[in-house]
Structure formats: C-alpha cells, structure tokens
Amino acid sequence: MSVTRAITAPRRAVRKAQRQIMVPLVIAVAFFAMIGSLFDSTSSRSTSNNPPATSAPQTTSGTYVYVTGTRVNQRDGPSTSDRVMGVLVEGTRVQLLRDEGQWAQIRSDLGTGWMYSSFLSPNGTSVAQPVSPDRGLRASDVRIIDGDTINVRGITPNVRLVGFNTPETWQASCTAERQVGERATARLSQLVRNAASIEFERVACSCRPGTEGTDRCNFGRLCGSLFVDGQDVGRTLIGEGLAVPYRYGRTSCPPRPQAWCQ
Known part of the structure; x- marks a missing residue:
C-alpha cells in the first residue's frame, strides 16, 4: 500500500461511518417533523371548529337584598324624572338585577324598576310590603x-x-x-x-x-x-x-x- 493510500484510508472510513449515522438520523428527524405537523393540523382544525371564548357579562341576577331607607321610591327608569311605580319601605326584600352608576335595577312586588343603590343592603331583619303611590x-x-x-x-x-x-x-x-x-x-x-x-x-x-x-x-x-x-x-x-x-x-x-x- 502506498503512503498516500495509507494516509487517506482512515479519512474515508470516518466519512463512511458519518454517512451511516446521518442517514437514519435524517429519516428520524423527518418522521418526527411529519408527526408534529399532523398534530398541529389537527389542533388547528379543532380550534377553528370551536367558537372563540367570550367572557360572560357580569350580572347580579338572583341576588336578594333589602331596602334600608324608610321610604324609597321605585321608578320605571334610572332617573328622578322617571315615573314613580311605588314606595318601598325599610326591610323590603327585592331581587337585584344589575347596577348602573348610583342606580340599581331591581325586581319587587311592584315589578321591575329602579332605585338608588345606596339604599340597598345584603342584610335585612324583616320583610315589608311596598306602599303604592296613592298611600x-x-x-x-x-x-x-x-x-x-x-x-x-x-x-x-x-x-x-x-x-x-x-x-x-x-x-x-x-x-x-x-x-x-x-x-x-x-x-x-x-x-x-x-x-x-x-x-x-x-x-x-x-x-x-x-x-x-x-x-x-x-x-x-x-x-x-x-x-x-x-x-x-x-x-x-x-x-x-x-x-x-x-x-x-x-x-x-x-x-x-x-x-x-x-
């Protein structure tokens, strides 16, 4: 064997070994990439089929509170210029529907209406009946x-x-x-x-x-x-x-x- 062949023989052996290692490695990488792509595609289709999540509006519907004012008007709108539906006396139990600024929409025996939220409390000791406007x-x-x-x-x-x-x-x-x-x-x-x-x-x-x-x-x-x-x-x-x-x-x-x- 010539001197040149003796020197280059180990290099050829190394390159051959590298090729033997790289081919399966490339195949494995391609396989895992294909699997990942399939998962991404499935996830994307699943997400697109589901409607986007929306935050539920905050509501106090179903909460019962009590009137704290001695005589508080219930009106058909959130303003003192709106019609008075009747008078709620202290201790009246009402259902709180929602708040709007200083006003609260409530449901009482008079129906659904509005009153000042500052005259409502979660605590009450008695239940009284609303007084009609003519009283x-x-x-x-x-x-x-x-x-x-x-x-x-x-x-x-x-x-x-x-x-x-x-x-x-x-x-x-x-x-x-x-x-x-x-x-x-x-x-x-x-x-x-x-x-x-x-x-x-x-x-x-x-x-x-x-x-x-x-x-x-x-x-x-x-x-x-x-x-x-x-x-x-x-x-x-x-x-x-x-x-x-x-x-x-x-x-x-x-x-x-x-x-x-x-």
Whole structure:
C-alpha cells in the first residue's frame, strides 16, 4: 500500500461511518417533523371548529337584598324624572338585577324598576310590603323647618331638600334675606297643608363616602326630594322667586348662592 493510500484510508472510513449515522438520523428527524405537523393540523382544525371564548357579562341576577331607607321610591327608569311605580319601605326584600352608576335595577312586588343603590343592603331583619303611590305621606307627617329643610315622621335626623336653596332665616346676612326666607318657609308649609298627595324620596347626599348622617356631611342632615301633587316643591319655589337652583357635586357642595342681599 502506498503512503498516500495509507494516509487517506482512515479519512474515508470516518466519512463512511458519518454517512451511516446521518442517514437514519435524517429519516428520524423527518418522521418526527411529519408527526408534529399532523398534530398541529389537527389542533388547528379543532380550534377553528370551536367558537372563540367570550367572557360572560357580569350580572347580579338572583341576588336578594333589602331596602334600608324608610321610604324609597321605585321608578320605571334610572332617573328622578322617571315615573314613580311605588314606595318601598325599610326591610323590603327585592331581587337585584344589575347596577348602573348610583342606580340599581331591581325586581319587587311592584315589578321591575329602579332605585338608588345606596339604599340597598345584603342584610335585612324583616320583610315589608311596598306602599303604592296613592298611600304617600300625610301633611301631618311633614314638619317644616325652613324653606329647604323638613322633618319626616319616622326619619331621623332632619332632611335637606335637594336641587334648590332658599334664603336663611336663622343666620340671614341681611333683612331682605330673612324676609324672603320666611316667605319661602310659609309657602312650603302651605303647599304641604293643601296637597292632595305628598311623596318623599330619599336621595344620597353629595358627601365623602362614609360621612352621610354625620356632622361632616350636610350638618348631619339626610337628603331627599319632596313632591306635592306630583311636582317637586323646589321647582314651585324657584318659579315663585322664593328659591334658586342649587346643583351639587359628586362628593361636595358648591358655595351657597348669595342672591338675596344685592
């Protein structure tokens, strides 16, 4: 054997051994690639045949809660301008359907309607029946404090009527303010005394959470609206020049208008 053949012989043997190893390795890789492709294709078809998952809408349907306000109106829409279906008294058990801002859609013996969610609680000790609209307050149930503050029998403390402001009578800035304030107080008393129907609705005060009913919110008063013969008394007093509109913020009240001493 020549020297050259002696040198190259081991190299040829190595290449031959490499070919013997590589051929089965390539076959094995191709086989596993084909199997993987089949699995991917099957998975893709399975995914395409199934509709995409969608998140279920959040709902509170079926949850039963209790009315905490003494007398709370149930309305046919989420606004104080919507029709009053009836009055729910404290302890009434209702079904909570969904929340929308400060309003809750409920189902009671009056039907499906809306009320302020702040007057609902998961805890209750008694079950009361709703009061129909024609069984509203009597004049003797309402005591007039001033033109925009009343006391309702069975509700403690006093109630600040919302949406309007009347002149002060106790700490008036001028004689004219006190005089108009006294007229507003007398007019509100007259409206209540001569009313064929009186309705009261509790509303949430525009205070920081957890402060309503304390001295840190509205001087400890509650908040509400009073309707005489179907009309808010504030609208009547404003129309007669005995009050001015007073709109609240979400958690605070603007400075009181000083329109009486100018």
